Amino acid sequence: MLPNKKALEIIRKYMKIYNGKNEKDIKERLIKELKEEHVLVETEDGTYTLKAEDEEEMMHSKVGALKEAIYKFAKPSKITDLSNPRVLDLCSGMGYNAIAALHYNKNAEIDMVEICEEVLFLTLFLDIPYKEHEIIKDKVREYFLNKIGIEYKSDYDNINLYVGDARKFIIKSDKKYNVVFHDAFSPKRDPTLYTYDFLKEIYKRMEDNGVLISYSSAIPFRSALVDCGFVISEKESVGRKRGITLAYKNPNFKPNRINEVDERVIALSVIALPYRDETLSLTKDKIIEDREERREKLKEKLIKIGKYLSTKQIKKGNIPEEILKIQKEDLNSSEIIKKMRLKFFKDANIFIL
Structure with missing residues (x-):
């Protein structure tokens, strides 16, 4: 996601005339124009951010x-x-x-x-x-x-x-x-x-x-x-x-x-399936599309072997007691997640597809 398109247009206009010596002149005009278009927003600490592509969002917290x-x-x-x-x-x-x-x-x-x-x-x-x-x-x-x-x-x-x-x-x-x-x-x-x-x-x-x-x-x-x-x-x-x-x-x-709820969801839910980009070159749309396809395949696989749990079940803790008890152990979150996966799926790396 990029900043607001109008903001980008305005900034590009001044990038074209920038020569290093005209920073003071550009500052007065650029900031004034961005504010007038309501795309440069002052946050509560007095510093500024830009509106994002979705005008309901900003690049920084208010x-x-x-x-x-x-x-x-x-x-x-x-x-x-x-x-x-x-x-x-x-x-x-x-x-x-x-x-x-x-x-x-x-x-x-x-x-x-x-x-x-x-x-x-x-x-x-x-x-x-x-x-x-x-x-x-x-x-x-x-x-x-x-x-x-x-x-x-x-x-x-x-x-x-x-x-x-x-x-x-x-x-x-x-x-x-x-x-x-x-x-x-x-x-x-x-x-x-x-x-x-x-x-x-x-x-x-x-x-x-x-x-x-x-x-x-x-x-x-x-x-x-x-x-x-x-x-x-x-x-x-x-x-x-x-x-x-x-x-x-x-x-x-x-x-x-x-x-603890997030620990369980990461350990056991298909929504925890990571995004993949093995060539480090895919578009964002392709990465999203690929994950959706892999999620469906994983869900089908888990249903077939009787290991599918809905995210709602997992959040409520409606899972086998032996898995739930792992969260009481003196471990860090990553250790707990891996141990829950290994105990339930017999595979700690089940979500890397």
Whole structure:
């Protein structure tokens, strides 16, 4: 999902005349026009976001674009406690997550990945009340000036900017990350970066005890994380009813569990079937269509062998007592999910089809 089409049209108009020397003039005109068209929205903390393709949605929570970056990503990552952390910032957008990361750890090395040039361009003209915004702006400025043939070198070598498909980036990357900010749009709308195959590539490129953080608590997403080897946890979220997802690689501590209903659904329901994209090149529509076909096949298979449970049954806990009792064991959520699957299906990897 992309920002509002009208917003993109307006931003592109100013991208065409940008030369680095006219930032002040563009700022006054661009921000004014976006506001007049009601596509640039002020959030409760005074920072701005854009309306999405669906005009009922915004790219950030109404509680605050910067506040969201702080409390959904920077603080849960415990980046302050890390020495020279390497951060992968997926779907960097206007740069809020990277700005918050730098604010809490000036020694962070950040790889920013964003497919939409327009939202990156917009950050040059926003007033984000952290001095670290100037660092991100300078890196974005470098990208756009070099693109139009004006040589410019940013002073900030600890920030790297990749404009393009995150799937292509991850295939080529040989780095190891301590923290991954996974800030893609909802998997229901665009599952491209929520597939088992993409998340497995991230897992391979994470340091032991590294953490992936996402605002999404979607069942197929969390199921894929478990199948990839992550230990999943959750934390209360600002501006949303459901908690954010934290996924650790080989943690040296026992993370908080997700809620028990979600554990059961991920372990036993066909809705936990992950999205797949083995070539890391499929369109979002093809990924969605493929999952629906695999879900039907899995359901038929489970009915045939007498192992199908409806999601309603599972949520209510109407499952065999021996399976239900596993949730009382002193295990993390990923261990519980795998053990429930193995006990019930005799196959812990039944949903990887």
